[in-house]
Amino acid sequence: MKKYRTIFSAFHVIYRLITTSIDIKSFLIGIAKVYKNAFKADRVVLVYKNINSYPFIKVRLDENRQDIKKGGLSILTSREREILIQEEEIVFGNRLIYPFNFFDTLGAIYIRRRKQKETFTELEKKWFLSLCEEVSIGLKIFNLYREERKIIINYIKSLTRLLDQFVPTSSLHPKSALRLIRALGKEMKLSKTEISSLEYASLLHDAGKIQLPSKILKKQKPLTEKEFKVIMKHPKKGVELIKDLDILKPIIPIILHHHERFDGKGYPSRLKKGQIPLGSRILSIIDAFDAMYFGRPYKKKKSLREIEEELRKQMGKQFDPKVVTAFLKILRRKDIRKYLRRH
Ligand SMILES: [Fe+2]
Incomplete structure (x- = not known):
């Protein structure tokens, strides 16, 4: 029962993050934390890039460490690069991977339990996939929001340029x-x-x-x-x-x-x-x-x-x-x- 509660609250928290996060970085950090808690994972790596502009953003949570990096490909280890180019989700044993590759987004989430024998159950794998679908929607909303914002900002910029000349x-x-x-x-x-x-x-x-x-x-x-x-x-x-x-x-x-x-x-x-x-x-x-x-x-x-x-x-x-x-x-x-x- 407790497990169900944890996973339901994970869905709720992700929904809240989609509607309230101010920027993509805080959204990704929030998401990684949700996965870590909901799946009792020892490691979570979340990589994201908007191919039009953003550099890579990497959030890595280990047992007692939180590492957030922003930059070019060099911030990714060779293993993380491999994860990033997965075309389909991988759900087996104690590792789960889900790619977020659509339109102008390139990304993936990887969660792991350290001990080999602590494999994810079938139910957990299903929860993982549904949660990832919700995160995908969130990332799409972020992209749309960003596009809309770009249009408004450009309009405002031309108005302010006019004002500046005046x-x-x-x-x-x-x-x-x-x-x-x-x-x-x-x-x-x-x-x-x-x-x-x-x-x-x-x-x-x-x-x-x-x-x-x-x-x-x-x-x-x-x-x-x-x-x-x-x-x-x-x-x-x-x-x-x-x-x-x-x-x-x-x-x-x-x-x-x-x-x-x-x-x-x-x-x-x-x-x-x-x-x-x-x-x-x-x-x-x-x-x-x-x-x-x-x-x-x-x-x-x-x-x-x-x-x-x-x-x-x-x-x-x-x-x-x-x-x-x-x-x-x-x-x-x-x-x-x-x-x-x-x-
Ligand atoms: Fe004024």
């Missing part, structure tokens, strides 16, 4: 903004879809500026009240630009409210606290960070310490304290610091 210095640094959004999204336990929406919104949030007079946008001196009123129109203009694209509908509220303030003194709707979409509360911090870290023609760059101080000062005023706390946490991470130093 107002070269006002927009976010997309690479670092995306890196920070992903890290912050994970830290705040956002779903994959929420993180994607935030990524698109970060690239497009100021697109509405295309429709404003460039004289005002390029002005180096402080704006007059009248000019500022014109600038305040850009969130609404941005929404007009994307409102007919179904796929971008979820980001409309994020863009519309990215200049609201937590204390209700922002624009365009003077929303406050939880009334402001979470995405907008996050984006306003990413936006402010970018302006402080990289500087603007009218604003000097700030050090990370100065930025931290400023964000703390604005907790509960301009920014949501919860988002600031999570953001400061990721800002202290070594990998993020290293990334920022390089950009």
Whole structure:
């Protein structure tokens, strides 16, 4: 009975991994762990490659070791290469292999029990095959998701290129903004879809500026009240630009409210606290960070310490304290610091 429970929960966990994994790597690590536990395997090797772009990703779990590698063919041992070119599943004795070769995917999973006599039962072999079929579906979904994402990103890129020509210095640094959004999204336990929406919104949030007079946008001196009123129109203009694209509908509220303030003194709707979409509360911090870290023609760059101080000062005023706390946490991470130093 316990065995049945373990295997049912394995199916459930794989389904959950398909719907919630943010990237292919975390999906593969999760999958390998499920196999290891469900089949009491001493070794699991999972190799994956999208033939269009990804390098090989290899997840290897031994009794007390976890080894994850990304790279060319050289990361695979000769035995693992053999496994990879299997055309059909191999289910005998204490070893089970299943190839994931379809469309643009090349991959395989291999599980093993160390002792020869601990062979897999017929039932376990059946479970193994069904589980592998579910994983295949997951990998196909990942591919589709990746294709769809590529199309949207290209559309967004052309829009932002246009914006860059128009107002070269006002927009976010997309690479670092995306890196920070992903890290912050994970830290705040956002779903994959929420993180994607935030990524698109970060690239497009100021697109509405295309429709404003460039004289005002390029002005180096402080704006007059009248000019500022014109600038305040850009969130609404941005929404007009994307409102007919179904796929971008979820980001409309994020863009519309990215200049609201937590204390209700922002624009365009003077929303406050939880009334402001979470995405907008996050984006306003990413936006402010970018302006402080990289500087603007009218604003000097700030050090990370100065930025931290400023964000703390604005907790509960301009920014949501919860988002600031999570953001400061990721800002202290070594990998993020290293990334920022390089950009
Ligand atoms: Fe803006």
